[in-house]
Amino acid sequence: MSTQPLEFWFEFASTYSYPAAMRIETLAGRAGVAIAWRPFLLGPIFQAQGWNDSPFNLYPAKGRYMWRDLERLCEKHGLPYARPTIFPQRSIFAARLALAAIDEPWLPALVRGIYVANFAEGADLSAPDTLTRVLEGLGQTPAAWLDRAQSQPVKDALRANTEGAQALGVFGAPTFLAQGEVFWGGDRLEDALAWQLRHA
């Protein structure tokens, strides 16, 4: 098999995607592995499983544990953290923005900026101000990118990604695809990278 990039399937509302999104560029860079960034929406996938909310809200014991676990993970990896007031966030605009900028060299920084806004700064991802501020922080012109994020090709690309995730058997985020192998969960990032290197 020829070497494909490591695919990183993520959802901006997903708690465990946050540490993964913050860590992946450094770890993959160190390993010499290219990343394909794949923003998608978990909502339709959860709905197909009969859930109309995050399982962390539907199953309170699991939710309570997750918030404490996320806090510990952020401490372990030296990441800023403040429990969001909104969960899950309405992440569709953020996901479209990431797809609008998918070929830009500052995409990884944009992704991290959006996650920090969600999981460290208590921002509302559905508020245009939030994405504007993140884009400004990267020295980009917000209006142009926010317009492009609302274009039909970008909307179609997000729908295609979400269908692609479903076709891949994705049922949660983050998910990694390493040379045909699916790894689920931020705690599998190292395993996915090791698999990628071993099967390149």
Add this chain to the structure above:
Amino acid sequence: MSTQPLEFWFEFASTYSYPAAMRIETLAGRAGVAIAWRPFLLGPIFQAQGWNDSPFNLYPAKGRYMWRDLERLCEKHGLPYARPTIFPQRSIFAARLALAAIDEPWLPALVRGIYVANFAEGADLSAPDTLTRVLEGLGQTPAAWLDRAQSQPVKDALRANTEGAQALGVFGAPTFLAQGEVFWGGDRLEDALAWQLRHA
């Protein structure tokens, strides 16, 4: 806080408890950490969440992923593996047997033997023959221990453990309790041990 043993909450039917049960004694021994073995039943806990089967059966995409992931984990840790024909197993007799032998020096070997019977040998955990064979392999007299496993105090102890798990907020297995902190999932064993050492 005085040092408590690391509590290992496990269920013999639980797939991800298998690698954890196989690894914990070596890892804890190396770290100088004592283990409190806590067999319990997930069934009542799943029922309280509205599930009448394993979530890996209720959510097929998650189940398909889990079986592949378990196979990879066993390969990674050098553990024997053959996908069980029965899932989930009826684990109540095995859990009672572990509680009957909870103070025996061969308890860890018994636990591993039962897990190997389930996840590598295709055995039926509810068949008396299976537990008989495991006990014989440890040089124990099966009849005496199987009788003891059916005694009222042992039945009560398993009920108390399952209620204790619920009180702790346990929602899956394996779960570790390290100096008051809950860690869920076999992939958190190292984190739980590190926490135990740091907060001893």
